[in-house]
Amino acid sequence: MAVATKSKSRKTRAMAAAAEGGNSLGRDAWRRLKANKAAMASLVLLALVGLMVLVGPWLSPYNYFSQDYNAIWDAPSLASGHFFGTDQVGRDLFVRTMTGGRISLMVGIVTTFVSLIIGVTYGALAGYLGGRTDSIMMRAVDILYSLPFMFFVILLVVFFGRNLFLLFAAIGAVSWLDMARIVRGQTLTIKSQPYIEAARMAGSGTAKIIARHIVPNLLGIVVVYVTLTIPQVILFESFLSYLGLGVQPPATSWGALINDGTSEMSVAPWLLIIPSIFLAVTLFCFNFIGDGLRDALDPKDR
């Protein structure tokens, strides 16, 4: 108990020091990120998209699955309440884009979280243990890396049925490889720092050193790759949904909406254009923020 209080007070003191204007890496990076106008604009835009997707469906009198045969291919208009128009069976595109966005973003975030957990654990273990374990573990990653994973995911979906949970698992199982490689590389540098040696000398075990001393110091690079993995996963899900292998109707996602829109584009181009804009803007914002974060945390290139 006493130890816990002591370490807590130490942390509070460190935080106070940072608040007084200490130049911690995080503060420095945040200052540089704030100076990056493109990244800040992306952050605001992304927050806006997130907000729209969350509250949007409540702002409309319609829902995402009801069909209305009196309102087929209605063009976007404020008067009718179909802000983004309607599709070939009269469903409201505004609500469909928002609920689809919920699924796309949720898949992106949840799956990235899965890949984050696997990738960080795997990479940190390989890097910290080193030697033979490391080379076997990384060789396994190399082998998995050269498999055509997109095809495997499609196989999985074909053989085991199309459900959202499988989609999370399959994409998550694919996207941790990059994270593992990056984390391992970073762990190799951290491992040789004196404070790791000190921790070992103080009697900390492997698990404790990894959890308490290595993982927190990986945070910077992990944050960058999380922001870059989310758009990749969203893209991946949209790709599958576009092919009709992802989210199944009546549920929808941006990829599925773009697929619907493609077949209707000559009569109702908004069905293609509006979901496309949402998807592209979201991907663009994530990529810009990721780039900005990388520059902010590792300023040597700019």
Place this chain on the structure above:
Amino acid sequence: MLSYTIKRLLGAIPTVFILLTLTFLLVHLAPGSPLDSDRPMPAQIRANLEAKYHLDEPLYEQYGHYLLNVAQFDFGASFQYKDTSVNDLIATGFPVSLAVGGFALLLALVFGIPLGMLAAVRQNRFADYAAMSGSLVGISVPNFVLGPLMILVLAVYNNWLPAGGLGGWQNYVMPVIALSVMYMAYVTRLMRASTIEVLRSPFIRTARAKGLSEARVFFVHVLPAAILPVISFLGPGAAAILTGSVVVEQIFGIPGLGRFFVTAALNRDYTLVLGITLFYGIIIIGFNLVVDILYGWLDPRVTY
């Protein structure tokens, strides 16, 4: 060099092996049997069919048969297209996919490399910002957004290019562009980063100090060193282009292997899906191998 090549060749064997085993397990762990159909089958016929496809044997014997068949490049018969072997379908579809993918990769390199170098030379100036913003847009606009939008503007509204199918060279323009843009953007970014790094290295300073012309420094000293990351990107890049062609062929109605793959996946044509996965897997592993060997040959710092 030779020993390195042999070592890499041997190193690819476990990868192919894992590819085969994973696909085999996937098929056999999947619920249901390929013989299941809507109408129940008489037990005797079912038993005969099972014997024909070796389904009545223990799993390890089936695995043996499977390895043996694939080793002879025999992927079996398609469930959906009766009387056609998967090999025939691959033979008809792959050349088309290869043409689209090959041109897309070429386009990505031809535009991406100079653009990346330009951005690096003009670092933090207008050309750099333009190229970098452009490439971020390129990375953020997926081919299944770009493709339909191009069809809408160039084929539906203006009738400048055919919307789909395969005829003359015009049919290739949109699919190749749609497939290529994302990789062009990647190549631009890679090339910019590596050129910036190379421009800072001491051997470039030495080259300049010797009094070489700027053009000579650039094309003889910078370019060969800066292009290496792009070479190593070719392996994953080719894999991504093959994957991307699945969707692009679907959009433009091109009768390539990717389109077969999607129809097969939607119709649960097990053998065809498997055959194409294996075929692409082997191609990608092979391509990675070639790129690795090429890299070792091009980069004098790699020792064997």
